[in-house]
Each structure stands twice: as structure tokens, then as C-alpha cells.
Amino acid sequence: MLYLVSTPIGNLEDMTYRGVRVLKEADFIACEDTRTSGILLKHYGIERPLLSFHSHSGVAKIDKILEALTEGKTCALISDAGTPGISDPAYALVKAAIAANVTVCPIPGASAVLSALVCSGAHTHDFRFLGFLPIKKGRKTLFDSLKTKDYTVVVYESVHRIEKTVSEIGETFGAEHKIVIARELTKKFEEFLRGTAAECLTELKTRPRKGEFVVVF
Ligand code: SAM
Numbered sequence: 001m002l003y004l005v006s007t008p009i010g011n012l013e014d015m016t017y018r019g020v021r022v023l024k025e026a027d028f029i030a031c032e033d034t035r036t037s038g039i040l041l042k043h044y045g046i047e048r049p050l051l052s053f054h055s056h057s058g059v060a061k062i063d064k065i066l067e068a069l070t071e072g073k074t075c076a077l078i079s080d081a082g083t084p085g086i087s088d089p090a091y092a093l094v095k096a097a098i099a100a101n102v103t104v105c106p107i108p109g110a111s112a113v114l115s116a117l118v119c120s121g122a123h124t125h126d127f128r129f130l131g132f133l134p135i136k137k138g139r140k141t142l143f144d145s146l147k148t149k150d151y152t153v154v155v156y157e158s159v160h161r162i163e164k165t166v167s168e169i170g171e172t173f174g175a176e177h178k179i180v181i182a183r184e185l186t187k188k189f190e191e192f193l194r195g196t197a198a199e200c201l202t203e204l205k206t207r208p209r210k211g212e213f214v215v216v217f
Contacts, residue, residue, distance in 0.1 A: 003076045006083040006109025011186035026076035055089045083111040087131040116182035116214035127152040143172040157213040170197030179217040
């Protein structure tokens with residue numbers, strides 16, 4: 001059994017009871033960064049063997065996990081934060097596990113995309129999640145392709161590119177285009193910046209240059 005266990009995106013209280021139990025019962029836990037996950041696991045008194053599984057883990061690591069799974073072992077996969085499989089390396093393992101007839105079981109919980117979307121005030125019945133935007137190539141084409149769409153778009157952004165992204169949303173859709181920036185969700189300095197692209201860009205410049213961001217437009 002491969003469990004995809006959601007973990008908090010900032011606030012340790014957002015871990016579920018079931019998630020803790022599954023982690024405590026797993027034969028081993030696969031995680032992106034053993035130091036990052038170590039903090040969470042220590043907090044909940046979870047002491048299981050850890051195996052690192054990150055974006056640079058090759059096929060050999062997937063094979064190693066699959067071998068254990070097909071022997072009947074239970075693996076709980078967690079990411080650095082949130083729901084494994086959303087903008088992190090889980091996909092390749094999930095795909096391989098399904099192909100090997102391993103049961104994949106979700107343990108739902110926190111995810112930045114849904115937390116931002118539901119509090120954004122944008123319509124939620126039709127939305128498109130794009131994860132991280134391409135850094136260079138394909139960026140403009142992607143923005144242009146959205147011009148004719150009326151669904152809500154949700155993207156993840158890092159502190160390094162948040163201003164560039166908001167500025168490009170303004171250039172593509174107009175400086176008056178409404179956007180919402182969800183910053184530091186579930187953490188002490190959580191905030192939602194709501195306004196036009198131009199207003200949000202100005203506001204962003206008044207904030208400390210740190211944090212994690214989700215942009216909804
Ligand atoms: N698997 C995670 C999830 O379910 O949301 C996402 C992992 S992705 C590598 C990390 C990105 O998610 C960050 O760069 C940021 O855009 C977004 N993110 C994660 N935690 C966040 C938070 N507390 N507040 C705002 N955005 C967050």
C-alpha cells in the first residue's frame with residue numbers, strides 16, 4: 001500500500017488524526033527532505049525509517065520503493081508541505097505504483113491551492129491550477145492562451161518571481177485586472193492581498209521580501 005499523506009502547509013495543527021496514525025503505522029516514510037519532515041515527525045512523536053524521495057531521485061529510487069511495496073510493505077509518502085502530488089515529485093512514484101498494481105490511498109489534508117482558491121472570492125466552480133509557471137520559455141504563450149478564458153486561474157509562486165508574475169498579469173490582462181495574492185497561508189503572517197494587478201504590485205513592494213505565495217486571477 002502506498003499512502004499519500006497530506007501534511008500542514010505551515011500550521012502544525014493542520015495535520016489530521018488519520019495522517020498521524022498512518023505515518024506511525026507505515027513500514028517506512030518517503031519524504032522530499034528528511035530534515036524538513038524530521039521536524040514534523042518529531043512534533044508528532046513519529047519514529048519510522050525515512051527514505052528521501054525528491055525531484056532528483058532517479059528511477060533506481062522509484063524501483064527501490066516499488067520493490068518494498070510489492071513485497072507487501074507499507075510506504076507513507078509525504079512532501080515538504082501539503083498534499084503529495086501537487087507541484088512536487090510524487091507523480092512519478094504514483095504512476096509507477098499504479099502500473100505495478102500497488103494500491104494507492106489518499107490521506108487528504110492541507111493544500112495551498114484549495115486554501116487560496118476558497119478564500120479568494122473568485123468563482124470556484126470552474127478553475128484551472130497551473131502549478132508553477134514556466135520560468136522563461138512558454139510563459140508569454142501560456143499567459144496569452146488564458147486571455148480568452150473565463151475560468152479562475154491559480155498559480156504557485158516563489159518570493160523571487162512574485163512581482164514579475166503580478167506585473168505580467170497586469171501587462172497581459174490589463175492593470176485593472178482583479179487578482180488575489182494569498183501569502184503565508186495558515187502561518188502567523190497569513191494575508192490575502194486583493195485588488196487590481198497594479199494595486200497588488202504596489203502593495204507587494206511594501207511587504208518584507210519573503211514568504212510563500214499563491215496567485216488567483
Ligand atoms: N504540495 C504542496 C501543496 O499541496 O500545496 C505544494 C508544494 S509546492 C513545491 C510549494 C509552493 O506551494 C510554494 O512555492 C507556494 O507557491 C505554495 N505554498 C505552499 N505553502 C504555502 C503557504 N503556506 N502559503 C502560500 N503558498 C504556499
